[in-house]
Amino acid sequence: AGCLQALGVEAGDTVAVSMPKDIGQIVSVLGILKAGAIYVPVPPDQPLARRIGIYKGAGVKCVLTSADEPDEHDIDKALTWQQAIRS
Numbered sequence: 001a002g003c004l005q006a007l008g009v010e011a012g013d014t015v016a017v018s019m020p021k022d023i024g025q026i027v028s029v030l031g032i033l034k035a036g037a038i039y040v041p042v043p044p045d046q047p048l049a050r051r052i053g054i055y056k057g058a059g060v061k062c063v064l065t066s067a068d069e070p071d072e073h074d075i076d077k078a079l080t081w082q083q084a085i086r087s
Contacts, residue, residue, distance in 0.1 A: 001034035003084040007062050007077050011036030014058050018042040018051060019066035024081040028064040031084065037061075 009015060015032045017039050019025050032039040040058045042051050044065070055063060062077040064084060 001031045003079075004031060004035045004037065004062060007079075009035055009037050009061050013037045013061040014040050016040045016042050016051075016055055016058070016060045016063040018044045018063060019081070020044060020068075022066075024066045027085065028081045031081075032064075 004015060009032075015035075015037045017025055017028045017032070019028070029039050040054070040060060042054050042063075044051075046054075054060075062079070064081050065078060067080045067082050
């Protein structure tokens with residue numbers, strides 16, 4: 001939650017979670033909710049162009065991924081959940 005807030009995420013903002021269903025997704029969703037934000041689940045197996053369309057359509061402020069997933073190159077504020085918990 002603190003890392004998201006440091007990135008400028010505020011209560012009511014949307015944050016995307018694009019990762020497989022595992023412990024990282026649970027940690028990410030809990031952090032998003034603790035920050036007062038709204039999480040937007042985005043399947044990581046979708047093509048990048050589709051994921052970016054979802055991010056833009058939902059007004060996503062930040063994207064959380066997993067270190068095992070492809071980078072979200074076209075997103076300004078994208079980080080892995082592993083990076084987020086170290087901050």
